[in-house]
Amino acid sequence: MTDYRLYLLTWLALLALLACAVAATHWLAGWLAWTTVALCALAMASLVIILFMGLRHANALLRVFGVGGVLWLGFLVVLTLADYLTR
Amino acid sequence: MPTTQPLNEAGQVAEQFNDIDQQVQSNLFGMWLFLSTELLLFGGVFAGFIVFRVIHGEAFAAAAGHLDLMLGSLNTALLLTSGLTMALAEQLVNNTRRRATLVMLLATIALGAIFIGIKGYEWYHEYEHHLMPVLGLPFEYPGEHPQQAELFFNFYFTLTGLHGFHMLVGLGLLSVIAILTWRWRDPPRIARQVQISGLYWAFVDVLWIVVFSLLYLLRS
Numbered sequence: 001m002t003d004y005r006l007y008l009l010t011w012l013a014l015l016a017l018l019a020c021a022v023a024a025t026h027w028l029a030g031w032l033a034w035t036t037v038a039l040c041a042l043a044m045a046s047l048v049i050i051l052f053m054g055l056r057h058a059n060a061l062l063r064v065f066g067v068g069g070v071l072w073l074g075f076l077v078v079l080t081l082a083d084y085l086t087r
Numbered sequence: 088m089p090t091t092q093p094l095n096e097a098g099q100v101a102e103q104f105n106d107i108d109q110q111v112q113s114n115l116f117g118m119w120l121f122l123s124t125e126l127l128l129f130g131g132v133f134a135g136f137i138v139f140r141v142i143h144g145e146a147f148a149a150a151a152g153h154l155d156l157m158l159g160s161l162n163t164a165l166l167l168t169s170g171l172t173m174a175l176a177e178q179l180v181n182n183t184r185r186r187a188t189l190v191m192l193l194a195t196i197a198l199g200a201i202f203i204g205i206k207g208y209e210w211y212h213e214y215e216h217h218l219m220p221v222l223g224l225p226f227e228y229p230g231e232h233p234q235q236a237e238l239f240f241n242f243y244f245t246l247t248g249l250h251g252f253h254m255l256v257g258l259g260l261l262s263v264i265a266i267l268t269w270r271w272r273d274p275p276r277i278a279r280q281v282q283i284s285g286l287y288w289a290f291v292d293v294l295w296i297v298v299f300s301l302l303y304l305l306r307s
Contacts, residue, residue, distance in 0.1 A: 003178050011171040021304055022160050029307040041300035045293045052174045052289040065119045073130045080134045
């Protein structure tokens with residue numbers, strides 16, 4: 001598959017995920033809506049990082065930076081929430 | 088089958104590098120390092136918002152209902168499309184297709200400018216409805232929990248403002264790259280500059296995906 005075609009398919013997938021997230025906001029409620037929105041956002045961000053930012057062709061050091069950034073942001077959010085939710 | 092060398096791996100090697108591969112990898116590494124510092128900046132605001140979103144769940148959900156979901160979704164689609172045009176520009180410049188690269192760069196700039204225009208319209212709409220608690224402007228919230236709603240709108244203007252500033256920086260950067268591409272004086276160098284600018288632009292896309300999901304989509 002050429003990169004041009006792959007990028008077009010990625011873009012279509014991104015728009016489909018966006019539609020899915022907006023539909024979840026309209027038709028779902030509570031934790032189900034939250035989970036769908038979070039999964040769609042994670043999938044969209046991953047597609048952009050891996051394909052549009054070229055992480056799939058990157059060397060090991062750049063991959064560590066890419067994955068590390070997301071991982072540490074996750075630690076920041078989870079540990080901060082853990083503090084507030086267990087008080 | 089012969090393989091052609093991408094344009095960004097051609098040209099003269101700067102004197103501080105051993106070879107072109109080391110130069111290209113150093114460029115990419117430097118940009119990823121910079122983007123990591125940007126993630127630190129946004130990450131703190133994201134974490135703060137999520138904590139308050141959980142603590143004041145009902146009030147934040149109601150406040151999110153005052154944002155224009157249709158315009159927010161349209162802006163997200165525009166930005167994702169600009170991510171596509173920028174990625175295509177990177178491919179095209181590596182294949183030495185100057186005119187097509189220029190068209191894609193201009194399309195990216197146009198989509199980014201429309202995004203900023205729509206965001207400006209949204210802000211004006213919120214200003215008219217007295218939902219802009221900045222610079223001492225009156226805040227008149229029509230629902231329950233006005234204090235928590237004010238906190239929500241503080242986060243909203245901080246996040247969208249910070250993101251909008253990054254968009255403006257990106258638009259300035261891409262305008263310079265478009266002029267350099269139009270002149271086409273040192274093509275290998277231009278190809279590397281397009282690649283680095285593309286990283287920044289895609290990262291701004293990623294930030295918006297998170298901002299949009301947190302502010303506009305969590306309404307229940």
